[in-house]
Amino acid sequence: MWRDALLVAGRDLRIEARSRVATSQVAPFALLVLVLFAFALDPDTGVLESATPGLFWVAVLFSGLLALSRSAALDESDGVRDALRLSGLEPGGIFLGKAAAVAVQLLALQAVLAAGVIVLYGAEPSGVALLALTCVTGTAAVAATGTLYGALVSGLRVRETLLPLLLLPTLAPVLIGATRAFEAALGGDTLTRGWAWCGLLLFFAVLYTLAGALAYGVLLEGS
Amino acid sequence: MTANPPDVTPDIPAHTGSRASRILGVAALAAIVLATLYGLVWSPADVEMGDSVRLMYVHVPTAVFCYVGCFITTLASGMWLWKRTPGWDVLAGAGAELGLVFVLLALATGSLWGRPTWGTYWTWDARLTSTALLAVLLVGYLALRRLDLDPTVRSARVPVLGLLLVPNVVIVSRSVEWWRSLHQRATVTTLDPQIDGDLLVALMTGFLAVGLAFAWLLLHRFRVGWLEYQAQRIDLDEAVAARRAEAARRTGASAAAPAATSPEPAEAVGS
Amino acid sequence: MKPVVHFGAAVALLGRFPALAGVDLDVARGEIVLLRGPNGAGKTTLLRACAGLVPVVRGEAVVLGRDLRRDPRAVRRRVGLLGHATALHDDLTVEDNVRFWGRAARADAGDVEAALVVVGLDGDLRDVPAARLSAGQRRRASLACLLARRPELWLLDEPHAGLDAEARNVLDSLIAQAARQGATVLLASHELDRAESLADRVVDLVGGMTVSPPAAAASHPGVDQTAVEGLEPHRVA
Numbered sequence: 001m002w003r004d005a006l007l008v009a010g011r012d013l014r015i016e017a018r019s020r021v022a023t024s025q026v027a028p029f030a031l032l033v034l035v036l037f038a039f040a041l042d043p044d045t046g047v048l049e050s051a052t053p054g055l056f057w058v059a060v061l062f063s064g065l066l067a068l069s070r071s072a073a074l075d076e077s078d079g080v081r082d083a084l085r086l087s088g089l090e091p092g093g094i095f096l097g098k099a100a101a102v103a104v105q106l107l108a109l110q111a112v113l114a115a116g117v118i119v120l121y122g123a124e125p126s127g128v129a130l131l132a133l134t135c136v137t138g139t140a141a142v143a144a145t146g147t148l149y150g151a152l153v154s155g156l157r158v159r160e161t162l163l164p165l166l167l168l169p170t171l172a173p174v175l176i177g178a179t180r181a182f183e184a185a186l187g188g189d190t191l192t193r194g195w196a197w198c199g200l201l202l203f204f205a206v207l208y209t210l211a212g213a214l215a216y217g218v219l220l221e222g223s
Numbered sequence: 224m225t226a227n228p229p230d231v232t233p234d235i236p237a238h239t240g241s242r243a244s245r246i247l248g249v250a251a252l253a254a255i256v257l258a259t260l261y262g263l264v265w266s267p268a269d270v271e272m273g274d275s276v277r278l279m280y281v282h283v284p285t286a287v288f289c290y291v292g293c294f295i296t297t298l299a300s301g302m303w304l305w306k307r308t309p310g311w312d313v314l315a316g317a318g319a320e321l322g323l324v325f326v327l328l329a330l331a332t333g334s335l336w337g338r339p340t341w342g343t344y345w346t347w348d349a350r351l352t353s354t355a356l357l358a359v360l361l362v363g364y365l366a367l368r369r370l371d372l373d374p375t376v377r378s379a380r381v382p383v384l385g386l387l388l389v390p391n392v393v394i395v396s397r398s399v400e401w402w403r404s405l406h407q408r409a410t411v412t413t414l415d416p417q418i419d420g421d422l423l424v425a426l427m428t429g430f431l432a433v434g435l436a437f438a439w440l441l442l443h444r445f446r447v448g449w450l451e452y453q454a455q456r457i458d459l460d461e462a463v464a465a466r467r468a469e470a471a472r473r474t475g476a477s478a479a480a481p482a483a484t485s486p487e488p489a490e491a492v493g494s
Numbered sequence: 495m496k497p498v499v500h501f502g503a504a505v506a507l508l509g510r511f512p513a514l515a516g517v518d519l520d521v522a523r524g525e526i527v528l529l530r531g532p533n534g535a536g537k538t539t540l541l542r543a544c545a546g547l548v549p550v551v552r553g554e555a556v557v558l559g560r561d562l563r564r565d566p567r568a569v570r571r572r573v574g575l576l577g578h579a580t581a582l583h584d585d586l587t588v589e590d591n592v593r594f595w596g597r598a599a600r601a602d603a604g605d606v607e608a609a610l611v612v613v614g615l616d617g618d619l620r621d622v623p624a625a626r627l628s629a630g631q632r633r634r635a636s637l638a639c640l641l642a643r644r645p646e647l648w649l650l651d652e653p654h655a656g657l658d659a660e661a662r663n664v665l666d667s668l669i670a671q672a673a674r675q676g677a678t679v680l681l682a683s684h685e686l687d688r689a690e691s692l693a694d695r696v697v698d699l700v701g702g703m704t705v706s707p708p709a710a711a712a713s714h715p716g717v718d719q720t721a722v723e724g725l726e727p728h729r730v731a
Binding site for chain 1: 542545547566567570571573574575577578579580581582583585586590594595597598599600623636639
């Protein structure tokens with residue numbers, strides 16, 4: 001299964017490398033979201049600085065939706081779906097591979113957003129270990145959950161509107177936890193509590209990774 | 224096919240009532256009357272909250288039975304994936320629909336309660352917020368059910384989403400509660416008030432009334448769903464026969480279709 | 495000897511529509527069988543049912559010794575389906591595509607290379623992204639993906655469509671070669687002249703049901719006897 005996961009992850013990332021959608025469209029979109037927040041929240045009032053952790057993760061979620069939607073679209077066409085079912089690849093492995101590919105893209109995206117936030121909002125990072133681990137666990141949570149939900153809506157005409165409706169309420173705990181952890185890292189709360197929130201993210205990521213690996217086979221068959 | 228027009232087939236009942244459901248309905252009505260009397264007339268107003276506590280007698284049971292509906296959906300989805308008998312799918316849908324109705328009632332009554340208590344219709348109280356998210360989760364699940372999907376597709380995706388419903392609800396409400404507890408001042412006026420004595424009796428009657436109403440609605444909704452499923456199965460037999468007849472017409476030979484008219488019992492055709 | 499494919503009064507559904515309403519079919523190992531019939535007769539559905547992609551809800555369906563009604567996934571790796579829709583990723587090159595699908599089926603680099611050579615895409619075309627291929631080249635690339643997997647049962651849905659004369663000849667000799675080496679071939683085609691001379695027998699499908707008894711075995715005039723080495727079907731345990 002791990003071999004299959006690696007194969008699929010490699011394929012997804014290679015497609016991304018060739019088409020460059022993440023770099024040329026999703027990343028600029030993420031930065032655009034940051035800029036729009038600045039328009040909406042008026043940089044002079046200090047709201048932007050205090051809201052930075054939340055805005056960062058909202059931007060991650062919205063951009064993540066795009067990346068996940070694209071990941072689901074890769075395997076949507078009739079021919080590819082049939083071929084995947086016939087290929088003999090372990091469905092759990094396909095899931096892990098796709099989630100891993102999205103996770104890599106999201107982590108790269110977060111690096112861009114972090115730079116954006118530092119430059120545009122004047123954030124001063126501290127508590128770097130907590131920040132990094134929150135990014136990793138939060139990304140894993142979003143990637144795993146999103147890949148599972150992407151499979152739930154893949155191939156449907158209403159995929160574009162249904163995916164956010166299903167995914168965002170489910171990811172609300174991730175948004176809450178990641179934002180609180182960031183706030184703690186940036187000095188707004190005790191570090192222990194920040195780590196506790198990070199633990200929640202880890203639990204969420206593990207839960208949905210397992211759920212996705214188990215359910216992907218069922219979902220692939222019902223296509 | 225037989226000479227009877229399809230909609231007068233003796234198998235299909237004219238309505239979803241039965242002796243059991245009528246008894247249940249009468250009991251529910253009686254309980255509602257009782258709860259109304261207790262809630263509005265016979266029980267005293269609360270010391271701190273005043274008359275607005277009476278909304279609690281409806282709000283708390285509706286919230287609880289919304290959770291029951293979600294639980295039914297998740298359980299039925301799991302059974303549907305395991306046993307593949309279509310009744311479970313019908314039950315899952317019924318549970319979610321009722322869950323949505325009851326959660327909207329809970330939100331409405333909670334919001335109405337909030338007006339005199341907090342001064343606003345909405346506050347980011349833990350319970351209210353997580354209940355609102357629960358409503359959105361149910362809307363999403365029902366949106367997926369509503370799509371006109373290929374039965375093979377449907378029988379895979381809908382139960383997986385249904386199975387995720389209760390875990391989602393649990394994680395979301397736990398996270399929201401933990402989050403809000405960091406900021407909430409200790410206050411008596413929460414949505415989980417301490418209730419005892421006469422007020423407790425009123426709450427219990429509220430539970431009884433809401434519970435019986437829930438059961439009655441669930442029974443009828445399940446039966447309607449089951450009849451819909453039966454109608455689709457009859458369509459399948461007709462469709463197979465029609466296709467064979469067309470094939471026979473095309474080839475000009477008499478349709479010597481073997482075993483065409485003996486439908487096998489209860490094929491799970493994935494709807 | 496047990497047939498490779500055995501269908502008895504099989505009914506299969508596409509959504510709620512019984513695309514197959516009663517199919518009787520027996521195919522022996524090494525046979526090349528042509529499925530013939532008008533549009534909408536269910537040829538594509540039958541091929542996909544043999545691959546276990548479409549559930550058979552009534553009757554018997556046994557492929558490569560496995561009961562498809564009980565476990566549709568049992569034969570997946572051992573069959574190769576060349577359908578209407580190609581399984582190529584538009585952004586990947588021909589070589590990337592064949593390599594991915596080949597490695598997914600545990601093929602090694604040699605199988606992948608041989609497949610590319612046979613279909614004639616091992617030259618400059620191997621580095622072209624699939625989106626920029628012509629229809630015929632896409633067909634050939636899809637065929638290469640199937641060849642790299644070395645399946646025991648070939649399911650070909652209108653395989654000649656979009657191919658030029660030379661490619662068609664190559665395909666025909668591939669099919670004949672595969673059958674000689676023990677693979678079984680089921681193909682659906684509207685190119686009746688070419689396909690009928692290639693096939694051992696013909697099965698007619700009308701309105702989701704098999705109709706006429708199998709035609710007498712035909713010889714194979716005009717098929718190029720170019721031998722293609724190294725692509726015998728795998729026997730997966």
